[in-house]
Amino acid sequence: xxxxxxxxxxxxxxxxxxxxxxxxxxxxxxxxxxxxxxxxxxxxxxxxxxxxxxxxxxxxxxxxxxxxxxxxxxxxxxxxxxxxxxxxxxxxxxxxxxxxxxxxxxxxxxxxxxxxxxxxxxxxxxxxxxxxxxxxxxxxxxxxxxxxxxxxxxxxxxxxxxxxxxxxxxxxxxxxxxxxxxxxxxxxxxxxxxxxxxxxxxxxxxxxxx
Numbered sequence: 001x002x003x004x005x006x007x008x009x010x011x012x013x014x015x016x017x018x019x020x021x022x023x024x025x026x027x028x029x030x031x032x033x034x035x036x037x038x039x040x041x042x043x044x045x046x047x048x049x050x051x052x053x054x055x056x057x058x059x060x061x062x063x064x065x066x067x068x069x070x071x072x073x074x075x076x077x078x079x080x081x082x083x084x085x086x087x088x089x090x091x092x093x094x095x096x097x098x099x100x101x102x103x104x105x106x107x108x109x110x111x112x113x114x115x116x117x118x119x120x121x122x123x124x125x126x127x128x129x130x131x132x133x134x135x136x137x138x139x140x141x142x143x144x145x146x147x148x149x150x151x152x153x154x155x156x157x158x159x160x161x162x163x164x165x166x167x168x169x170x171x172x173x174x175x176x177x178x179x180x181x182x183x184x185x186x187x188x189x190x191x192x193x194x195x196x197x198x199x200x201x202x203x204x205x206x207x208x209x210x
Contacts (some may be wrong), residue, residue, distance in 0.1 A: 012167060026153075027096065037132050038158075056111060060111060063107045066107060077095075
């Protein structure tokens with residue numbers, strides 16, 4: 001989880017930030033209103049994905065918790081296979097495992113549906129930014145303030161920008177998923193031992209070992 005966070009910050013976020021800043025600087029030098037429109041579009045794009053990711057976070061945390069529960073249930077069945085067979089507990093163990101896997105499948109499906117909803121929002125925002133930027137560039141071309149080459153430049157920049165902006169949903173999702181996985185791991189480490197010493201327990205003294 002923490003390795004994923006380091007990779008995302010060092011590679012994906014840094015590359016995206018450099019690309020956006022570079023494009024905005026060039027557009028601002030050609031026409032400030034174009035840079036403003038594209039910059040606002042990027043902020044809206046990132047903000048929408050952040051809101052969806054926060055909504056999705058609680059379900060990712062539940063999925064991570066259920067992953068541990070599924071692994072624990074399967075390990076319990078495997079390590080106690082002989083006991084399960086001898087004491088006719090197979091039906092009971094199958095029901096327990098089926099229940100936990102079904103709960104995990106429902107959470108996973110719902111979380112995936114949220115991801116699909118996020119993709120639809122990205123598509124709509126991409127279309128809005130594209131239409132707005134090209135409309136603005138065309139108006140300035142008609143006014144003689146931009147050339148055909150500028151319009152081609154704007155379109156090229158938009159294609160490069162959208163290619164990276166589509167990754168922002170993955171970046172934000174991976175950050176929150178890594179956070180959920182890390183939280184699950186830390187919660188497990190912070191749990192107290194199930195078997196506790198009595199308050200008046202005496203320290204063990206081993207006189208000799210063999």
